[in-house]
Amino acid sequence: xxxxxxxxxxxxxxxxxxxxxxxxxxxxxxxxxxxxxxxxxxxxxxxxxxxxxxxxxxxxxxxxxxxxxxxxxxxxxxxxxxxxxxxxxxxxxxxxxxxxxxxxxxxxxxxxxxxxxxxxxxxxxxxxxxxxxxxxxxxxxxxxxxxxxxxxxxxxxxxxxxxxxxxxxxxxxxxxxxxxxxxxxxxxxxxxxxxxxxxxxxxxxxxxxxxxxxxxxxxxxxx
Numbered sequence: 001x002x003x004x005x006x007x008x009x010x011x012x013x014x015x016x017x018x019x020x021x022x023x024x025x026x027x028x029x030x031x032x033x034x035x036x037x038x039x040x041x042x043x044x045x046x047x048x049x050x051x052x053x054x055x056x057x058x059x060x061x062x063x064x065x066x067x068x069x070x071x072x073x074x075x076x077x078x079x080x081x082x083x084x085x086x087x088x089x090x091x092x093x094x095x096x097x098x099x100x101x102x103x104x105x106x107x108x109x110x111x112x113x114x115x116x117x118x119x120x121x122x123x124x125x126x127x128x129x130x131x132x133x134x135x136x137x138x139x140x141x142x143x144x145x146x147x148x149x150x151x152x153x154x155x156x157x158x159x160x161x162x163x164x165x166x167x168x169x170x171x172x173x174x175x176x177x178x179x180x181x182x183x184x185x186x187x188x189x190x191x192x193x194x195x196x197x198x199x200x201x202x203x204x205x206x207x208x209x210x211x212x213x214x215x216x217x218x219x220x221x222x223x
Contacts, residue, residue, distance in 0.1 A: 008087050008088055008089050008090070008091070008142040009087070009088045010078075010085050010086060010087045010088070010142070011085060011086055012083065012084075012085050013077070013083070013084045013085060013086060015083075015084070018084070020195070020196070023194075023195060023198070024084065024195040024196065025195075026195070027193070027194040027195035028079075028166055028193075028195040031163065032161075032163075033166060033193055033194050033195055034161060034167075034191055034192065034193055034194065035191070035192060035194045035199075035202075036156070036157065036158075036159075036171075036189055036190060036191035036192070037189070037190055037199070037202050037206075038154065038155055038156050038157065038187055038188065038189040038190075039187070039188055039206045040185050040186070040187055040188075041185065041186050041187075041188055041206070041209060041210050041213055042183055042184070042185055042210070042213065042214070043177060043184055043185065043186045043213045044183045044184045044213075045213060045214055045215070045216055046060070046061075046064065046212070046213040046214075046216040046219075047177060047184055048216075049216035049217060049220070050216070053220075055114065055118065055220065056118065057177070058096075058148060059117070059118050059121050059122070060114075060220075061148070061174060062092050062094055062108075062121065062146060063110075063114060063117055063118075063121075063220070064209060064212045064213065064216075064219055064220075065092070065144070065146060065172055065174070065188075065209060066090070066091065066092045066110045066144060066146070067110070067112075067212065067219065068205055068208040068209040068212055069090060069144050069170065069172065069205060070089055070090060070110065071204075071205075071208050072197075072201055072204050072205045072208065073086065074192075074196055074197040074198075074201040075090070075144075075170050075192065075197060075201065075205060076088070076089070076090050077168065077196045077197075078141040078142070078168045078169065079141075079166050079168040079193070079196075080141055084168075084196065087141070087142045089110060089142070090110070090142050090143055090144050091107070091108060091109050091110045091142060091143050091144070092107070092108050092110060092121075092143070092144055092146050093105065093106070093107045093108075093143040093144065093145055093146065094106050094107075094108075094145075094146040094147065094148075095146070095147050095148070096125060096128060096129065098128075098129045098130075098131070099129070104128040104129060104131075105128065106121075106124050106125050106127075106128035107124065107143065108120055108121045108124045112222065114220045114221070141168070141169060143169060144169065144170055144171075144172060145159075145169055145170070145171045145172070146171075146172050146173070147171070147172075147173045147174075148173070148174055148175075149173060149174070149175045149176070150175070150176045150177075151176060152175055152176055153175050153176050153178045153185075153186075153187055154175050154187050154189070155187065156189065157171075157173045157189040157191075159171050159191055166193060166195075167193070168193045168196055170190060170191060170192050170193075170197075171189075171190070171191040172188070172189070172190050172191075173188070173189045174186050174187065174188045174189070175187040175188075188206065188209065190202050190205055190206070
């Protein structure tokens with residue numbers, strides 16, 4: 001069975017000095033402290049570049065989405081043992097279907113080198129498709145929950161959430177690549193714990209991801 005990895009450094013947050021302490025206390029006291037936003041992004045250059053250099057589109061979008069989320073510090077904050085903490089990096093936990101169309105859950109570690117990430121992700125995906133994915137067990141908080149709905153172009157998404165305590169792991173979902181005139185667009189939904197992030201930070205994520213999609217060579221190669 002694929003082992004759970006948790007090697008990312010984290011640090012506690014000084015609540016007395018934290019600029020979000022009031023917002024966190026306000027929203028964290030709510031039974032439903034989550035908010036989400038859906039945007040339509042132009043992925044035309046990203047798709048063309050991935051086809052040109054042989055990057056699988058699903059793995060490529062997992063890479064770009066994870067890289068964009070890591071660029072926003074608020075999306076790396078979690079709640080553990082009732083206290084906020086910040087991770088140096090977070091990693092993708094994503095879904096896929098096996099040959100019998102059963103939903104599988106796959107966890108990978110983010111790597112800046114795209115070729116290393118592709119090889120690692122493909123290995124983990126093969127394990128998940130074979131049923132060696134660990135199911136739904138908790139593998140720590142240093143993750144992002146990623147999903148793709150390639151069958152539809154959507155305007156909003158909702159997620160099952162626990163009602164017996166805060167869940168601070170962001171959910172990111174994207175839809176099908178949809179032709180629009182001479183471009184290709186894609187819906188992207190981001191859900192966060194509002195005590196940890198506001199619309200400003202959600203907007204920064206969308207802007208960063210859009211920038212990566214507009215300039216994919218630099219996003220994938222670091223140039």
